[in-house]
Amino acid sequence: MSMLAGKYIEVDSGVELFVQEAGSGEPIVFIPGFTFTTEVFSKQIEYFSKTNRVIVIDPRSHGRSTMSIHGNDYITHGSDLTKVLQALEVKNASLVGWSFGCLTVWEYIKQSGIDQIKSLVFIDMPPKSLSMNKDDWVEGQLDDIAAIYNTYLRNSSGQREFIKNYITQVMVQRDLEEDELTWLVEQSLKTPYYIASNLFSSGMFSDYREEAKKASQSVPTLLVVAEHWAESAVNYTRELIPDAKIEVLGGHMMFWEYSEKFNELVQSFFNEKK
Template sequence: MKLKEAYIEVEPGIELFVQEAGSGEPLVFIPGFTFTTEVFSEQIRYFSKTHRTIVIDPRSHGRSTLTVHGNDYVTHGGDLQKVLHALKVKNATLVGWSFGCLTAWEYIRQFGTEGIKSLVFIDMPPKSLSLKQDTDWVEGPLDDLAAAYTNYLRHPKGQREFITAYASGVMVQRKLTEKELSWVVEQSLRTPYYIAANLFSSGLFADYREEASKSSETTPTLYVVAEHWAQTAIPYLEKLAPKASVKALGGHLMFWEHGEKFNKIVEGFLKGSLD
């Protein structure tokens, strides 16, 4: 696998780091909150055999430029359009994970689905908060999310504690080794806590239900949701986006922990033969 790397300027002084490999119809992977291209290494290896596989570090993530402005998903959606234009990407499948889904939905809000072949959303509700927590698929209880913002994402120690707890309790279904946990936490810490807090609040207050509903009517769409909230997420999505396909697998980081199963699900979806 020959991996190409580039920096694409999305505005003066702001560059996004991009990796790509392979040829064919493009797959564009967008990592989630404070994470980087590295989480999709198994997907790059697998899908680059058959597709032009592209992974992006959003602004203030990974090797992209750290900046104190534009750390919101409205800006990230515009950044994505600029990257696709610079790389001459057409007929793409967008694959968003976690808050990376918000980037994809924001792109749809601003630019529509023309030129998008299909959509894959990994474990993210289109609206994070709701008072109807018994029936709506949300990111978590309101009090817990408020506590994460006010008690943890206000200083470096809190960011480390928050990501450590989330990685151990939500991301995977097994006990992480010390080395694995350290790698996950270090991924997040490449984004400073004060930027992470901005991204967190921007994501929690977003509402992309309309984009999620309308895009699934015209564009083949797959949701892969974590098993721990599948009983809520699946009926919610069946009502909001009835034409979309939905699969449950693993925890929040299922494409890393259960890479082979995840890749087969996405491959089946891309081929139009999803079970």
């Protein structure tokens, strides 16, 4: 594996994002989901850095980036991404967003366009989180989402319980070893609960259907969705963004649990678009 180099990039007054790079070639940029960090993409860094310049980012208030009292929303995360890519002189990039990291990518596209984008990979996230339409692919029922916000994300113990349940019930399909579960929970808890609640509400009230549609018409787009909601996700995606390629694999964190299969799917998609 190529040497992983870490650096900090200032995106706002007093706010620095932690960024790691490995390899050389055409750039691939990975953005983690809600409260997670660069570390979840270790298998992707190892695989893709053999042929590409791989960049992974801790978003604002995640991991080793600055914990900021402002800008904990996906509009700001989108502009943060623009500043990081400019600072690193990234051009003709493939952007890979996981979960709420997809919102960062769509917001980047909304603000900065697609001139510097070669291809897009979205991992298991609908472009609109909530809907009154029962046939839409959504993050969950409104009452359930409200309960998470009002019950779990009000203190550290609630956040810990929520993320632990989400990891074991939605993100990973196999039974985790205790140390694996602890590591994953600790990744998330680097973001304090009072910031996590801001990010959660911002993500749940986002609507990037227009950006998803326009982007997939302009650049090659792959969507990898989890098995547990594959039917609604596939049907919804085919209707909204028919130009996108869709693959179904594992749970919400399939890129980590089934890294070999996931990496091969993505590599195959990149090869098709050359």
